[in-house]
Amino acid sequence: EIVLTQSPATLSLSPGERATLSCRASQSVSSYLAWxxxxxxxxxxxxxxxxxxxxxxxxxxxxxxxSETDFTLTISSLEPEDFAVYYCQQRTNWPLSFGGGxxxxxx
Amino acid sequence: QVQLVESGGGVVQPGGSLRLSCAASGFSFSSYxxxxxxxxxxxxxxxxxxIRYDGSDKYYADSxxxxxxxxxxxxxxxxxxxxxxxxxxxxxxxxCAKDSSSGWGGYYCDYWGQGTLVTVSx
Numbered sequence: 545e546i547v548l549t550q551s552p553a554t555l556s557l558s559p560g561e562r563a564t565l566s567c568r569a570s571q572s573v574s575s576y577l578a579w580x581x582x583x584x585x586x587x588x589x590x591x592x593x594x595x596x597x598x599x600x601x602x603x604x605x606x607x608x609x610x611s612e613t614d615f616t617l618t619i620s621s622l623e624p625e626d627f628a629v630y631y632c633q634q635r636t637n638w639p640l641s642f643g644g645g646x647x648x649x650x651x
Numbered sequence: 652q653v654q655l656v657e658s659g660g661g662v663v664q665p666g667g668s669l670r671l672s673c674a675a676s677g678f679s680f681s682s683y684x685x686x687x688x689x690x691x692x693x694x695x696x697x698x699x700x701x702i703r704y705d706g707s708d709k710y711y712a713d714s715x716x717x718x719x720x721x722x723x724x725x726x727x728x729x730x731x732x733x734x735x736x737x738x739x740x741x742x743x744x745x746x747c748a749k750d751s752s753s754g755w756g757g758y759y760c761d762y763w764g765q766g767t768l769v770t771v772s773x
Contacts, residue, residue: 590759
Protein backbone atom coordinates (compact mmCIF):
# COMPACT_ATOMS: atom_id res chain seq x y z
CA GLU A 545 0.00 0.00 0.00
CA ILE A 546 1.25 3.47 -0.87
CA VAL A 547 1.49 5.70 2.19
CA LEU A 548 1.05 9.44 1.74
CA THR A 549 2.58 11.71 4.39
CA GLN A 550 1.37 15.31 4.55
CA SER A 551 3.21 18.14 6.21
CA PRO A 552 2.87 20.21 8.19
CA ALA A 553 -0.06 18.87 10.19
CA THR A 554 -1.20 22.43 10.88
CA LEU A 555 -0.37 25.65 9.06
CA SER A 556 -1.20 28.94 10.81
CA LEU A 557 -1.41 31.82 8.39
CA SER A 558 -3.21 35.12 7.88
CA PRO A 559 -5.55 36.01 5.01
CA GLY A 560 -3.55 37.20 2.03
CA GLU A 561 -0.54 35.04 2.84
CA ARG A 562 0.78 32.23 0.67
CA ALA A 563 0.19 28.63 1.80
CA THR A 564 2.46 25.78 0.79
CA LEU A 565 1.33 22.24 1.64
CA SER A 566 3.40 19.10 1.08
CA CYS A 567 2.47 15.50 0.28
CA ARG A 568 5.15 12.80 0.09
CA ALA A 569 4.50 9.30 -1.24
CA SER A 570 6.22 6.15 0.02
CA GLN A 571 6.86 5.15 -3.61
CA SER A 572 6.43 6.80 -6.96
CA VAL A 573 2.87 7.66 -7.96
CA SER A 574 3.98 9.32 -11.21
CA SER A 575 1.63 12.32 -11.55
CA TYR A 576 -1.44 10.47 -10.29
CA LEU A 577 -2.16 12.60 -7.27
CA ALA A 578 -5.15 14.70 -6.27
CA TRP A 579 -5.84 17.34 -3.64
CA UNK A 580 -9.11 17.82 -1.78
CA UNK A 581 -10.43 20.54 0.51
CA UNK A 582 -12.75 19.79 3.41
CA UNK A 583 -14.50 22.36 5.58
CA UNK A 584 -16.10 21.47 8.95
CA UNK A 585 -19.35 19.57 8.55
CA UNK A 586 -18.97 19.32 4.79
CA UNK A 587 -17.98 16.66 2.31
CA UNK A 588 -14.58 16.95 0.65
CA UNK A 589 -14.21 18.86 -2.61
CA UNK A 590 -11.84 17.92 -5.41
CA UNK A 591 -9.40 20.76 -6.11
CA UNK A 592 -6.53 19.34 -8.16
CA UNK A 593 -6.11 16.09 -10.10
CA UNK A 594 -3.15 14.53 -11.86
CA UNK A 595 -0.87 16.70 -9.71
CA UNK A 596 -1.48 20.02 -11.45
CA UNK A 597 -4.91 20.18 -13.12
CA UNK A 598 -7.54 22.31 -11.43
CA UNK A 599 -10.99 20.74 -11.16
CA UNK A 600 -14.01 22.54 -12.55
CA UNK A 601 -14.73 25.83 -10.80
CA UNK A 602 -11.59 25.88 -8.66
CA UNK A 603 -10.08 29.37 -8.35
CA UNK A 604 -6.73 30.03 -9.99
CA UNK A 605 -5.11 30.84 -6.63
CA UNK A 606 -4.94 27.06 -6.10
CA UNK A 607 -2.10 25.32 -7.91
CA UNK A 608 -0.49 21.91 -7.69
CA UNK A 609 2.95 20.73 -8.65
CA UNK A 610 5.27 17.77 -8.30
CA SER A 611 5.77 14.24 -9.55
CA GLU A 612 6.99 10.83 -8.46
CA THR A 613 7.08 11.12 -4.65
CA ASP A 614 6.98 14.84 -3.82
CA PHE A 615 3.99 17.09 -4.37
CA THR A 616 2.95 20.58 -3.37
CA LEU A 617 -0.37 22.39 -3.14
CA THR A 618 0.03 26.16 -3.19
CA ILE A 619 -2.62 28.73 -2.33
CA SER A 620 -1.17 31.98 -3.64
CA SER A 621 -3.13 34.36 -1.41
CA LEU A 622 -5.40 32.95 1.27
CA GLU A 623 -9.04 33.99 1.22
CA PRO A 624 -11.20 33.60 4.36
CA GLU A 625 -13.00 30.63 2.78
CA ASP A 626 -9.73 28.75 2.22
CA PHE A 627 -9.21 27.93 5.89
CA ALA A 628 -9.93 24.22 5.92
CA VAL A 629 -8.30 20.79 5.93
CA TYR A 630 -6.55 19.60 2.78
CA TYR A 631 -5.94 15.98 1.79
CA CYS A 632 -3.89 14.40 -0.96
CA GLN A 633 -4.88 11.10 -2.63
CA GLN A 634 -3.04 8.72 -4.94
CA ARG A 635 -4.60 6.64 -7.70
CA THR A 636 -1.54 4.74 -8.92
CA ASN A 637 -2.07 1.49 -7.02
CA TRP A 638 -4.87 -0.34 -5.29
CA PRO A 639 -5.84 0.26 -2.59
CA LEU A 640 -6.27 3.96 -3.20
CA SER A 641 -5.04 6.02 -0.27
CA PHE A 642 -5.32 9.47 1.29
CA GLY A 643 -2.79 11.44 3.25
CA GLY A 644 -3.46 12.35 6.86
CA GLY A 645 -4.36 15.95 6.05
CA UNK A 646 -3.06 19.46 6.66
CA UNK A 647 -5.20 21.93 8.55
CA UNK A 648 -4.84 25.52 7.39
CA UNK A 649 -5.96 27.72 10.27
CA UNK A 650 -6.23 31.43 10.80
CA UNK A 651 -3.28 32.91 12.66
CA GLN B 652 -26.64 18.83 -11.17
CA VAL B 653 -24.98 15.81 -9.63
CA GLN B 654 -26.65 14.62 -6.43
CA LEU B 655 -25.60 11.76 -4.21
CA VAL B 656 -27.73 10.92 -1.19
CA GLU B 657 -26.59 8.28 1.27
CA SER B 658 -28.88 6.43 3.65
CA GLY B 659 -28.87 3.40 5.90
CA GLY B 660 -26.55 4.54 8.64
CA GLY B 661 -27.29 4.02 12.31
CA VAL B 662 -26.17 2.31 15.49
CA VAL B 663 -25.24 -1.38 15.30
CA GLN B 664 -23.65 -3.77 17.77
CA PRO B 665 -20.18 -5.21 17.19
CA GLY B 666 -20.41 -8.21 14.91
CA GLY B 667 -23.58 -6.90 13.33
CA SER B 668 -24.43 -5.94 9.76
CA LEU B 669 -25.67 -2.86 7.97
CA ARG B 670 -26.35 -1.97 4.34
CA LEU B 671 -25.74 1.55 3.10
CA SER B 672 -27.36 2.95 -0.04
CA CYS B 673 -26.46 5.91 -2.21
CA ALA B 674 -29.07 7.31 -4.60
CA ALA B 675 -27.51 9.08 -7.57
CA SER B 676 -28.99 11.63 -9.95
CA GLY B 677 -27.92 14.33 -12.37
CA PHE B 678 -25.45 12.23 -14.35
CA SER B 679 -25.32 9.00 -16.30
CA PHE B 680 -24.84 6.68 -13.33
CA SER B 681 -24.24 3.58 -15.43
CA SER B 682 -21.25 5.24 -17.12
CA TYR B 683 -19.21 5.98 -13.99
CA UNK B 684 -17.38 4.03 -11.36
CA UNK B 685 -18.30 4.80 -7.77
CA UNK B 686 -16.44 4.93 -4.46
CA UNK B 687 -17.14 4.65 -0.77
CA UNK B 688 -14.90 6.74 1.50
CA UNK B 689 -15.20 6.97 5.28
CA UNK B 690 -14.12 9.35 7.99
CA UNK B 691 -13.92 8.37 11.65
CA UNK B 692 -14.94 11.12 14.10
CA UNK B 693 -12.24 13.79 14.18
CA UNK B 694 -10.00 11.82 11.82
CA UNK B 695 -8.92 11.91 8.20
CA UNK B 696 -10.35 10.35 5.08
CA UNK B 697 -10.04 6.61 4.42
CA UNK B 698 -10.86 5.14 1.00
CA UNK B 699 -13.04 2.04 1.43
CA UNK B 700 -14.11 0.57 -1.90
CA UNK B 701 -14.56 1.14 -5.65
CA ILE B 702 -16.83 -0.50 -8.21
CA ARG B 703 -16.44 -0.12 -11.94
CA TYR B 704 -19.26 1.42 -14.01
CA ASP B 705 -20.63 -1.97 -15.00
CA GLY B 706 -19.86 -3.79 -11.75
CA SER B 707 -17.20 -5.90 -13.44
CA ASP B 708 -14.41 -4.97 -11.01
CA LYS B 709 -14.39 -4.21 -7.32
CA TYR B 710 -11.53 -3.09 -5.09
CA TYR B 711 -11.35 -2.78 -1.31
CA ALA B 712 -9.21 -1.35 1.44
CA ASP B 713 -7.31 -4.01 3.38
CA SER B 714 -9.19 -2.99 6.52
CA UNK B 715 -12.57 -4.05 5.08
CA UNK B 716 -11.63 -6.80 2.61
CA UNK B 717 -13.74 -9.89 3.24
CA UNK B 718 -16.24 -8.04 5.46
CA UNK B 719 -17.66 -5.33 3.18
CA UNK B 720 -19.18 -5.76 -0.28
CA UNK B 721 -19.75 -2.94 -2.75
CA UNK B 722 -22.45 -3.36 -5.39
CA UNK B 723 -24.64 -1.30 -7.67
CA UNK B 724 -27.98 -1.42 -9.45
CA UNK B 725 -27.73 0.65 -12.61
CA UNK B 726 -31.46 0.27 -13.26
CA UNK B 727 -32.11 2.08 -9.97
CA UNK B 728 -29.14 4.50 -10.09
CA UNK B 729 -28.14 3.22 -6.68
CA UNK B 730 -24.86 2.22 -5.05
CA UNK B 731 -24.66 -0.07 -2.05
CA UNK B 732 -22.23 -1.06 0.68
CA UNK B 733 -23.01 -4.24 2.60
CA UNK B 734 -21.08 -4.19 5.86
CA UNK B 735 -20.76 -7.39 7.90
CA UNK B 736 -18.82 -8.34 11.04
CA UNK B 737 -18.74 -4.70 12.07
CA UNK B 738 -16.15 -3.50 14.56
CA UNK B 739 -15.87 -0.43 16.75
CA UNK B 740 -13.18 0.90 14.42
CA UNK B 741 -15.70 0.94 11.55
CA UNK B 742 -17.49 3.84 13.26
CA UNK B 743 -17.39 6.70 10.78
CA UNK B 744 -19.27 8.91 8.39
CA UNK B 745 -19.52 7.00 5.12
CA UNK B 746 -19.50 9.02 1.91
CA CYS B 747 -20.35 7.80 -1.54
CA ALA B 748 -18.48 9.56 -4.31
CA LYS B 749 -18.63 9.63 -8.09
CA ASP B 750 -15.51 8.71 -10.02
CA SER B 751 -13.91 11.50 -12.03
CA SER B 752 -13.93 9.74 -15.41
CA SER B 753 -16.51 7.73 -17.28
CA GLY B 754 -15.79 4.26 -18.50
CA TRP B 755 -12.74 2.54 -17.08
CA GLY B 756 -12.31 5.22 -14.44
CA GLY B 757 -10.10 8.04 -13.29
CA TYR B 758 -10.01 6.90 -9.66
CA TYR B 759 -10.49 10.35 -8.19
CA CYS B 760 -13.70 11.46 -6.47
CA ASP B 761 -15.20 14.52 -8.11
CA TYR B 762 -18.63 14.63 -6.44
CA TRP B 763 -19.49 13.54 -2.93
CA GLY B 764 -22.65 12.94 -0.94
CA GLN B 765 -23.14 14.44 2.50
CA GLY B 766 -22.45 11.15 4.22
CA THR B 767 -24.25 8.82 6.61
CA LEU B 768 -23.02 8.06 10.11
CA VAL B 769 -22.41 4.47 11.17
CA THR B 770 -21.80 3.86 14.86
CA VAL B 771 -20.67 0.45 16.04
CA SER B 772 -21.22 0.17 19.77
CA UNK B 773 -22.61 -2.22 22.33
